Amino acid sequence: MTDLTQLGVKAIREGVAGGDFTAREVAEAFNANVAAAQDALNAFIVATPEKALEAADKVDADRAAGKPLGAMAGVPIGMKDLFATRGVQTTAASHILDHFIPEYESTVSQKLWDAGAGMLGKLNLDQFAMGSSNETSYYGNVISPWRRNDGGNAALAPGGSSGGSSAAVAARLCPAATGTDTGGSIRQPAAFTGISGIKPTYGRCSRWGIVAFASSLDQAGPMARDVTDCAIMLGAMAGFDPKDSTSLDMPVPDWAGSLNADLKGKRVGIPKEYRMDGTDAEILGLWDQGIAWLKDAGAEVVDISLPHTKYALPAYYIVAPAEASSNLARYDGVRYGLRDLPQGANLQDMYAATRAAGFGDEVKRRILIGTYVLSAGFYDAYYTQAMKVRTLIQRDFAAAFETCDVILAPTTPTASFALGEKIDDPLAMYLNDVFSVPASLAGLPAMSVPGGLNKDGLPLGLQIIGKAFDEQGVLDAGLAIEQRAGFVAQPGKWW
């Protein structure tokens, strides 16, 4: 019998629907992989094998009864622990949400369950989705399943903040996982681990029930083995939600059914400003390769300019912390989660003690930055200025999309790095987001697809950025690259 854990979303769905195997068999196989890898990879904060089985049994019963099966029927997935799940602890990987068990289910996770998916567990992440290496989690680092081919056993970063998601998909602990992307948190970990991931247009996926980091940037999206699986899963996640004022009231296209790798008549923009100092030569090489692949798929390649790119990262690191400083004010020890109430403490003391104990260093750093940039006397110089930059970046993209349909760029400036390498240098860590942040600030759909391995044997990703609402264009270009890159590498199993 085939190893079911080698199968992706589409293959599992079809196999279950066709009776090649049962959803229960699939769930059991992945449950076993989750359990076996937990000590080594720490990808999950909590495993929920019973949830996966329960959903699988329902699908098997529905199939036996001849009922129609959903788009994710029989597919067990990992759920980033930023999504509220009814009855299952939801931590955002923070101590401050200790013992928090929501009585509600996020819109996106509910849509996935409704489509027939089951939950293998809650995936580790950077605390409150703040980080690029999954080293800020209260529940410990996630270890990438990938290792360098230099014979050393250095533990590598799976990327962040969706590091549990990327590691779990790459290590075949789940066929797909949810991610969230605020400044690159789906794309960068996907690139680091040789998988695909798409951040849709801002507003495509409801934010209701997702622990907020930066509201104007946060978007959920799928992380999976390939472009087709991403398209299927995104279709199950997206849709208008009246409970989210920023939700897009638009129909959800049949992305998976419309996938088309023939790019004849399409123009691919190559932004000159993304050729930055400090970018790995191999990544620049892969970028050139990507251009060739897209030409081969029939696309016309055009040079474009996104002149305000260099201001994107500083603007992002003002806007996102500003929103976070306010969004995280609700974690105060009063109503849920951690409460640290020292002897004789008053309300202010309780706030201070609770937040000091509950938040990790990176979260505190961003709350401090955000509080500072919103303070009287600094607001105009920082927040207002950053919002102006954001508008300019949106205009850059709008102008560029006059002459092209999608943009091709690297996802990250480097391949995965060793844990501990950058954690004490926040600025170096923030630079990881340099290619992913502009699309976030503009609210555009963007995805990372694996392009190849570097000389160390580590995956490298290519990023496709599309026009607002044109996930289809992004997925199509991603598919064209996927077909030509022929990326089939998997991390050797050492755990």
Add this chain to the structure above:
Amino acid sequence: MSSTATSTYRIQGATGEWEVVIGLEVHAQVTSNAKLFSGAATAFGAEPNAQVSLVDAAMPGMLPVPNRECIRQAVRTGLAIEAQINKWSRFDRKNYFYADLPQGYQISQLYHPLVGEGSLLIEADEKAGIAEDKVIGIERIHVEQDAGKLMHDQHPTMSFVDLNRSGVALMEIVSRPDMRSPAEAGAYLAKLRQIVRYVGSCDGNMDQGSMRADVNVSVRKPGDEFGTRTETKNVNSVRFVMAVVEAEALRQVDLIEDGGTVVQETRLYDPDRNETRSMRSKEDAHDYRYFPDPDLLPLVLDDAFVEECRASLPELPDAKRNRYIAELGVPEYNAHVLTAEVETARWFEALLSETAAAQGKSEGEVAKQASNWLISEFFGALNKAGHELADSPVSHEQAAELLALVGKGTISGSIAKQVLETMIETGDSAGTIVEREGLKQESDSGAIEAAVDKVLADNADKVADYKGGKQQLFGFFVGQTMKAMQGKGNPQVVNEVLKAKLG
């Protein structure tokens, strides 16, 4: 913008006269079944924390969605004060930590309020010292969330939090510093309350906290620049607002004349001691770190929405009063009284329409009589029986029936008073009571003649006096006749018969 109508209100200090400058920020709870950004209910007096949604409790991942009805009510209020309606407005977060504020921020509107410049007219009131009509500028109305309520009396060492009010929609109505006396401040607040109650955007129940004012007061020598102001928070009656203005202005004058300076600060009013005291000064004021709420898109109103709001406005108090006077011939005093509260006006108009119909007359023909009766008879009788208009045991249909009985001469005005008392007591209709108690007015001249004859016979001496020139005794004969007929004699006929008999 400031109106230049002069006020005579001056504080006599040791160094001369001082003028007081007042601006009010009024928080009015929007009448709506649901909160500003959540579906939770808003009824007053529910069990603590019984009306709290996940959004109100600021659970992780919860998001605000604006309540259309709350926005509509604020727009209607704006239209009622003839204000500019901003079709593009935006919500901002006001960040601070407190146990009654679950989100750690209040969603408000600092930079782009829903309603811009408007104004309101306060009327001349000589008794109160308001010399002439005065227009008070209103700078803006914005909508925002209310906070929860802390309860410190439930436990010896802990405070409890009730989040029922958390997230309830408030309108903050900010006046210009255009008021110059306690009376003007009181009149402004009373007028604003009258308008929101007419519009139906706020119930105006100040004792329940549905409406409360932050009172900004400064003093200056007439003609000088504005002085430093203080803000006294959460004042919850018209009377207290007037008291705060007076107490705070006197305090400031004393302070300045003693060589001190007024500090810009937030103060609290203590009604028991009739004084304000410092709550916090500007130095330890919060830095609220206002910024646009990223969970919410800008609020964009279309023309149709605004027009619907405009079309749904009722006749407002000033217009109504003028119409009563000009079109219905209601005396000016009556018109004021009847339009003061929207419920009173509604009652009057219903009574008017029923009365006109019952008597086959136009409203204009019966308006003066009905307004007089309502004010001089009905309110007094209700009050005497411990009722208010809202819980009147007598409906306007029943009242109209009573007035019709008087109008048709079936009963006299004095009998009507007696019937009204019985109606309030029993809830029975006037017709029933008149029938049951045999109160029908006697217009038959035969019966009246008999009664008159007896009165004249019994009082032969007075008849002689009358005929001798004591004309004022006529009233005595009328009274005696009415008494003899238990009040049921038709006064007109009695008069006629007496005149004839007495020659």
